[in-house]
Amino acid sequence: MKKFLVFLLxxxxxxxxxxxxxxxxxxxxxxxxxxTEAPEESGTEETEEGTExxxxxxKVLRLNNGIEPTSLDPSIGFDQVSWDPLNNLxxxxxxxxxxxxxxxxxAESWDISEDGLTYTFHLREDANWSNGDPVVAEDFVYAxxxxxxxxxxxxxxxxxxxxxxxxAYNAGDGSADDVAVTAVDEKTLExxxxxxxxxxxxxxxxxxFFPVNHKVAEENPDWHAEADxxxxxGPFMLESWEHDVEMVFAKNPEYWDxxxxxxxxxxxxxxxxxxxxxxxxxxxxxxxxxxxxxxxxQLIDGDDVFIGPYGGLEFFRFNVTAEPFQNKKIRQAFSYAxxxxxxxxxxxxxxxxxxxxxxxxxxxxxTGEDFRDVNGDLVSFDAEQAKQLLExxxxxxxxxxxxxxxxxxxxxxxxxxxxxxxxxMFIENLGVEVTLENQEWGVFVEAQQNLELQLSRSSFINDYxxxxxxxxxxxxxxxxxxxxxxxxxxxxxxxxxxxxxxQEKRWEYLYEAEKLLAEEMIAMPxxxxxxxxxxxxGVSGIxxxxxxxxxxxxxxxx
Amino acid sequence: MDMLxxxxxxxxxxxxxxxxxxxxxxxLMVTVxxxxxxxxxxxxxxxxxxxxxxxxxxxxxYMQYLLYLKNISMxxxxxxxxxxxxxxxxxxxxxxxxxFELGMITIIFAVVSGVVLGIISAxxxxxxxxxxxxxxxxxxxxxxxxxxxxxxxxxxxxxxEFFPVATWSSxxxxxxxxxxxxxxxxxxxxxxxxxxMLEVLTQDYIKMARAKGLSPWKITFxxxxxxxxxxxxxxxxxxxxxxxxxxxxxxxxxxxPGMGKxxxxxxxxxxxxxxxxxxxxxxxxxxxxxxxxxxxxGIIDPRIKLHKKGGE
Numbered sequence: 001m002k003k004f005l006v007f008l009l010x011x012x013x014x015x016x017x018x019x020x021x022x023x024x025x026x027x028x029x030x031x032x033x034x035x036t037e038a039p040e041e042s043g044t045e046e047t048e049e050g051t052e053x054x055x056x057x058x059k060v061l062r063l064n065n066g067i068e069p070t071s072l073d074p075s076i077g078f079d080q081v082s083w084d085p086l087n088n089l090x091x092x093x094x095x096x097x098x099x100x101x102x103x104x105x106x107a108e109s110w111d112i113s114e115d116g117l118t119y120t121f122h123l124r125e126d127a128n129w130s131n132g133d134p135v136v137a138e139d140f141v142y143a144x145x146x147x148x149x150x151x152x153x154x155x156x157x158x159x160x161x162x163x164x165x166x167x168a169y170n171a172g173d174g175s176a177d178d179v180a181v182t183a184v185d186e187k188t189l190e191x192x193x194x195x196x197x198x199x200x201x202x203x204x205x206x207x208x209f210f211p212v213n214h215k216v217a218e219e220n221p222d223w224h225a226e227a228d229x230x231x232x233x234g235p236f237m238l239e240s241w242e243h244d245v246e247m248v249f250a251k252n253p254e255y256w257d258x259x260x261x262x263x264x265x266x267x268x269x270x271x272x273x274x275x276x277x278x279x280x281x282x283x284x285x286x287x288x289x290x291x292x293x294x295x296x297x298q299l300i301d302g303d304d305v306f307i308g309p310y311g312g313l314e315f316f317r318f319n320v321t322a323e324p325f326q327n328k329k330i331r332q333a334f335s336y337a338x339x340x341x342x343x344x345x346x347x348x349x350x351x352x353x354x355x356x357x358x359x360x361x362x363x364x365x366x367t368g369e370d371f372r373d374v375n376g377d378l379v380s381f382d383a384e385q386a387k388q389l390l391e392x393x394x395x396x397x398x399x400x401x402x403x404x405x406x407x408x409x410x411x412x413x414x415x416x417x418x419x420x421x422x423x424x425m426f427i428e429n430l431g432v433e434v435t436l437e438n439q440e441w442g443v444f445v446e447a448q449q450n451l452e453l454q455l456s457r458s459s460f461i462n463d464y465x466x467x468x469x470x471x472x473x474x475x476x477x478x479x480x481x482x483x484x485x486x487x488x489x490x491x492x493x494x495x496x497x498x499x500x501x502x503q504e505k506r507w508e509y510l511y512e513a514e515k516l517l518a519e520e521m522i523a524m525p526x527x528x529x530x531x532x533x534x535x536x537x538g539v540s541g542i543x544x545x546x547x548x549x550x551x552x553x554x555x556x557x558x
Numbered sequence: 559m560d561m562l563x564x565x566x567x568x569x570x571x572x573x574x575x576x577x578x579x580x581x582x583x584x585x586l587m588v589t590v591x592x593x594x595x596x597x598x599x600x601x602x603x604x605x606x607x608x609x610x611x612x613x614x615x616x617x618x619x620y621m622q623y624l625l626y627l628k629n630i631s632m633x634x635x636x637x638x639x640x641x642x643x644x645x646x647x648x649x650x651x652x653x654x655x656x657x658f659e660l661g662m663i664t665i666i667f668a669v670v671s672g673v674v675l676g677i678i679s680a681x682x683x684x685x686x687x688x689x690x691x692x693x694x695x696x697x698x699x700x701x702x703x704x705x706x707x708x709x710x711x712x713x714x715x716x717x718x719e720f721f722p723v724a725t726w727s728s729x730x731x732x733x734x735x736x737x738x739x740x741x742x743x744x745x746x747x748x749x750x751x752x753x754x755m756l757e758v759l760t761q762d763y764i765k766m767a768r769a770k771g772l773s774p775w776k777i778t779f780x781x782x783x784x785x786x787x788x789x790x791x792x793x794x795x796x797x798x799x800x801x802x803x804x805x806x807x808x809x810x811x812x813x814x815p816g817m818g819k820x821x822x823x824x825x826x827x828x829x830x831x832x833x834x835x836x837x838x839x840x841x842x843x844x845x846x847x848x849x850x851x852x853x854x855x856g857i858i859d860p861r862i863k864l865h866k867k868g869g870e
Binding site: 068070071072073076078079150151152153154155157158167170171172222224225243244245269270271272273275276279280282283285440441442443445446447449459460461463469473478479480 | 607612
């Protein structure tokens with residue numbers, strides 16, 4: 001025993017000494033020859049890779065998904081990490097085209113009834129699943145009813161409420177049979193809506209409405225959990241999926257438009273550290289990457305940077321049930337005191353646009369204009385006006401001194417920077433000192449929901465390409481309201497803005513609604529979101545929609 | 559026989575400890591505000607109610623608690639709320655072997671190099687080698703591993719391209735994370751070994767051995783080191799449990815698919831079954847490691863008898 005111990009230690013010691021010496025050697029090499037050797041090494045590596053790819057002729061795109069997708073079940077994975085990949089594995093009745101407009105997808109054409117309530121979709125004859133089965137109307141019926149089933153507990157189910165009978169079924173008050181989606185024949189699908197919705201074709205591009213191969217799903221409810229059993233109808237198919245490590249997509253030969261697809265393979269890494277994924281991009285292990293916040297100033301103006309709009313808004317909610325924000329003029333005063341240009345340019349950076357309205361640019365009206373251009377700037381920065389409004393508001397409420405105000409945000413570096421800037425602006429432009437408070441996400445959301453916060457940070461990301469998606473958050477008692485705001489006129493505008501069949505008229509209601517929201521100053525817009533991506537040379541055609549999930553159908557790599 | 563009885567007693571204590579841990583964790587979980595379903599995304603009441611019903615979160619707390627105890631007694635840690643296609647058993651079953659592999663390599667490297675550094679400094683007390691290795695150890699303790707990791711990636715991987723930047727597939731991929739992770743423990747072990755070694759070397763029995771004319775080699779390894787290692791063994795229990803169950807930061811930086819992330823993310827996401835699963839798993843592992851340490855004591859120092867109660 002003792003001898004054994006001595007022996008063991010000796011062996012280990014020798015091993016370590018050996019390791020140390022090689023380590024030292026390596027260290028010396030790096031200091032002595034790094035300048036000459038390193039570039040050579042990288043050079044050979046690159047050429048090797050190059051020849052490898054050329055010889056096989058395969059176009060392989062290397063992307064980073066950040067983390068493991070929540071789920072590749074279209075009804076369950078209600079987030080970007082799931083729906084970005086899924087949007088390339090499957091296809092709904094409609095698919096966003098290169099102009100970001102809903103175009104024919106699995107459906108070749110459709111008829112809409114006069115009253116705007118009944119949609120009849122004609123599926124493509126050559127739309128097939130990756131296992132060879134034809135895509136049939138029953139696949140959509142099955143998928144949508146599955147999504148709406150309360151037992152499924154789909155977080156995306158509310159998107160289906162446009163369909164007649166859907167809300168009742170999902171809330172447990174109706175039955176699946178009453179959901180008005182029917183397979184007329186193999187390739188014809190009929191959908192009846194609860195009320196006309198001019199943007200329904202756009203809603204259908206959302207992955208929540210993707211079909212599910214009902215034969216496969218009935219046999220194996222976990223068909224979406226592994227690559228072996230996954231069946232899709234999109235431009236790519238799931239070749240392999242090593243959980244938490246990598247997904248590999250290959251071109252789907254069964255896809256009806258397979259000739260358009262240029263890539264042979266896509267690798268989705270799962271690297272969740274912004275610095276690491278940037279270094280991998282730099283060393284050629286990834287073809288696209290996001291910009292680490294520390295490097296934003298340095299990289300944002302580069303040639304390899306893609307900057308595009310992203311349908312979303314960062315804003316602050318006023319709690320109209322808490323003093324002093326029950327007063328409209330005081331709310332307006334706070335909004336006037338904010339210099340949004342400065343926040344966008346110097347605090348958030350990364351090329352974001354300041355928000356002078358609620359609806360981000362990129363929503364095209366029936367007459368072809370941009371929503372934002374038509375409704376113009378609804379808020380502005382004006383310190384004089386701010387001070388005057390504050391005075392008037394305080395007089396109305398009989399305040400000698402403004403009640404204490406706390407501005408709350410969920411803990412993050414950017415949120416903190418924005419909150420501190422706002423605090424400064426309120427002191428400088430209003431003479432009001434607000435207290436800052438940061439909370440952990442879960443705690444924060446619950447407090448905001450329960451109207452326990454006075455002035456709190458919020459953000460909104462569009463689920464479908466219509467302004468009503470954001471605006472309807474603020475109708476009375478909406479789950480997303482979180483401000484205590486209730487206004488009959490606003491509720492009516494939104495009701496009409498959803499169901500009016502005359503599209504131009506419908507948009508008029510929405511313009512009015514946004515103006516009313518700004519006039520009442522229920523929420524204070526700060527800046528719009530954007531998409532900023534580094535793309536390596538030779539990568540082209542990745543479609544990034546302002547609203548929706550990215551599309552690699554047209555992507556190419558030289 | 560005595561040994562068997564001792565083990566049974568330890569097992570019983572372990573079970574009671576685990577039950578207390580589960581109960582406290584459960585109470586803490588339901589006390590913390592927030593829900594696994596609060597999200598920046600749109601939602602509504604019906605959807606939220608369906609989700610809660612799906613995961614039995616609408617049951618009274620005592621029902622949830624009893625259900626959990628029942629499942630866990632059958633080693634079923636439940637479904638993950640944030641990864642609905644996976645059970646907690648799946649997640650841990652996949653992540654733990656990878657964390658274990660990384661941790662094991664790290665520990666071996668840290669212990670061997672730490673002990674060697676410690677012995678060298680003790681033998682060359684106040685000499686150049688002592689100052690060098692202790693200087694190295696102090697650096698190792700003071701520089702957090704995520705700084706080292708970032709530095710390694712920037713210099714060794716990105717600039718000089720000696721190693722791949724991240725992910726976990728070949729031995730080359732393992733070099734940087736192991737180096738970053740091992741430096742801290744190595745430094746701790748080196749300092750510990752040095753100080754106890756110095757103490758041991760001044761004791762009478764070592765002088766006796768010298769006087770007897772034993773070789774310095776034999777004195778160091780056979781007589782001194784054996785006693786000097788006791789404190790190192792003591793900290794090994796917690797160190798092993800900590801490192802083998804994954805480290806959030808290093809795994810995140812190097813994109814290693816281990817289980818470290820679940821400890822942190824589950825709490826942020828209020829993924830209750832995963833919070834509970836990781837806690838139970840870690841506790842069990844730690845209890846087991848501590849037991850192992852107690853047994854190793856007995857091997858290294860025959861004076862320590864496990865099966866005799868202290869004082870008997």
